[in-house]
Amino acid sequence: MIIRTLHAGDAGDKALMEAFFNQMGFEARAFFNHGDWNRRFMESYMDGTGGEQSVHWIADDGDKVAGYVFLDQAATGVPWLGIAVAEYAKGRHLGRQLIATCQDWCKAHGRGGIMLITHQANVRAQMLYSACGFTRLGNHSSGEVLFYWRVPMPMPRA
Numbered sequence: 001m002i003i004r005t006l007h008a009g010d011a012g013d014k015a016l017m018e019a020f021f022n023q024m025g026f027e028a029r030a031f032f033n034h035g036d037w038n039r040r041f042m043e044s045y046m047d048g049t050g051g052e053q054s055v056h057w058i059a060d061d062g063d064k065v066a067g068y069v070f071l072d073q074a075a076t077g078v079p080w081l082g083i084a085v086a087e088y089a090k091g092r093h094l095g096r097q098l099i100a101t102c103q104d105w106c107k108a109h110g111r112g113g114i115m116l117i118t119h120q121a122n123v124r125a126q127m128l129y130s131a132c133g134f135t136r137l138g139n140h141s142s143g144e145v146l147f148y149w150r151v152p153m154p155m156p157r158a
């Protein structure tokens, strides 16, 4: 399995992503793809009709996608993160690897940090974000929980 960027305009990648969304269970449909919002976001990125300011990665498992993560508003100082792991691949630290990919990208591209919101009941995701160094800031105006990760500052020279 390799983590790589999703190729906009690539019909093979789009088919892999449609299958990924189709395999989602209750948790992912409720917490990640409510109202098919993130499927439409992915499709607009793949079709070149939106999402220009976003970067998308997949965990490519050959004939299927094991996990998906994106940074939206990636041109800003603090992009927004979305993540989902395939049902068969959950609980094996793939979520951590996908988030580390986003954190490395932010460090390499001079970003200040990453924001995200998640449902109050999404305890599994909240555990993951805390394990990845995110701080729970409180409630977002949407009613979801707001998390923030700040790119570590270099230590000042003595």
Ligand SMILES: CC(C)(COP(=O)(O)OP(=O)(O)OC[C@H]1O[C@@H](n2cnc3c(N)ncnc32)[C@H](O)[C@@H]1OP(=O)(O)O)[C@@H](O)C(=O)NCCC(=O)NCCS
Pocket (backbone or CB within 6 Å): 027, 028, 031, 032, 083, 084, 085, 086, 089, 090, 091, 092, 093, 094, 095, 096, 097, 117, 118, 119, 122, 123, 124, 125, 127, 128, 129, 131
């Ligand atoms: C949330 C999600 C991305 C986690 O991915 P994952 O690959 O299963 O997570 P990991 O295996 O990397 O686990 C990382 C940490 O999450 C927590 N975690 C994982 N599985 C858990 C579970 N069943 N219950 C509680 N916490 C859990 C643990 O803290 C774990 O670290 P540890 O095993 O060292 O203790 C995945 O469950 C998912 O796709 N959920 C549905 C979509 C979703 O909710 N997306 C987020 C929307 S905001």
